[in-house]
Amino acid sequence: MVGSIAAIGMGLAVIGAGIGIGNVGAKAMEAIARQPEAVGDIRSNMILMAALVEGAALIAIVVAFLVA
């Protein structure tokens, strides 16, 4: 039972991170379309931001793992 609830928790954490990374990616694409010459800067900042959003999800997943 605790395992299933932890699995739901993991799912919720991933929804949040998915929305976050989706936004980062979408805005980065828009920015690249607007200013193709800045593609290098935008790409590295996009990866950095996506990694930071992912970090929050990772902590949630590990907590879910620990209680499962």
Next chain:
Amino acid sequence: MPTFAAILKNIVLSTSFKLVFTFIFSLVLSFSVSAQDHDNGHDHDHSSHEHDEHVDQHLSCEHAGDHGQGEFDPGATAFHHIADANVYSIGPLQIPLPCILYNKNSGFDFFLSNKFGFDRIGHGDGHYAYKGYVLDGGTIRLIQDVNFPKEKTSIKGIVHDSEDNAFVCMGDQMYPTYKKSTADFGLFGGGITPFFDFSLTKNVVSMLLVVLLLSWLLIGVARAYKSRQGLAPKGSQSLIEVVFAFIQDEVAKPFLGKHYMKYLPFLMALFFFILGLNLFGQIPFLGGSNVTGNLGVTMVLAIFAFLVTNLSGNKHYWEHIFAMPGVPKPVLAILTPVEFLGVFIKPITLMLRLFANITAGHMVIIIFVSLIFMFSNNGTSYVGGYGTAIASTALTLFMMSIELLVAFIQAFVFTILTASYISAAIEEPHH
């Protein structure tokens, strides 16, 4: 006035220390893996389980030793294959590795893992117990009973209960073994083994191979730059220069500004080490090592990032953590603990990100292969088996090409985040 931190930092980062640093780096890493080679996310149970003689009712030795009888369990298969092992498998070839074990009762033991008599093809369970140790699914467990015969003893098999406790069957007796260490080092009630395992496991061997390979490649390239000054790059130089220049221009220079030369050796060591291990783990049938998917390895990498960041931290950095300027006192009461926790959460997420991404990649591939066995109903349905085999081969190939991308991205992300943490620590005040 040179502080301790400044002195240590100078030693660690001086260019003459570069090679020694890389060497120590790899050495520490190899020990860290072996010392905690039992925690590959195998069991995260929270329940603290007493290691008494209690044996579950439903558990019996009846089927111990005959593999391929029970239901196919894709989860267990996946965990078994991403875990570390004391056997190195190259295709069908099983190479025994040296085991170096220490426990309070019998002291140091040094022997090759073929003493356990594992099958040439198969699961990694040993058919013998040696000095009270058994090989269970590729990793070593210690039998709790100190009176268990110390010499090489034939065992019938090993059975597991639902809590990942293993019991060794010999004759009609069941001998409980000590629970594996969990990723939390027993802090949250998980297990912790009473013996120290310094064995050269699969992961350690892969890591040493990668270190040798990288040293050969990079030292060769460095020599070529010395001897071919002013000439166009040639051979492996052309391969490394692209990647090196990418990290230098995209990561080190934008984040670290004029200090970038000081931190470049560290960032490059991180990047090439992680990239090398990620790519090495992608090679099918060659050990199937999952080194960067091991929490021990990523933890040591994160500890290095943590140390370099915080030892480089200037007054400005610490001021922004403990007393953010221009913030009212009541807000500071909330902000300071959060900022202080952030110092530790940053390396923890570094550790988890690399571990989770690489482990997930390996697991997805294994699960896709497992689909064949699930749909063929353990080999009874030919249509399901062959049908899924075609689909899952295509999916596996697709996933593996994605994983090549992930191998590069994760090495890049680890490096760029470390660089950004260092840049936050060495930033000069501009107000």
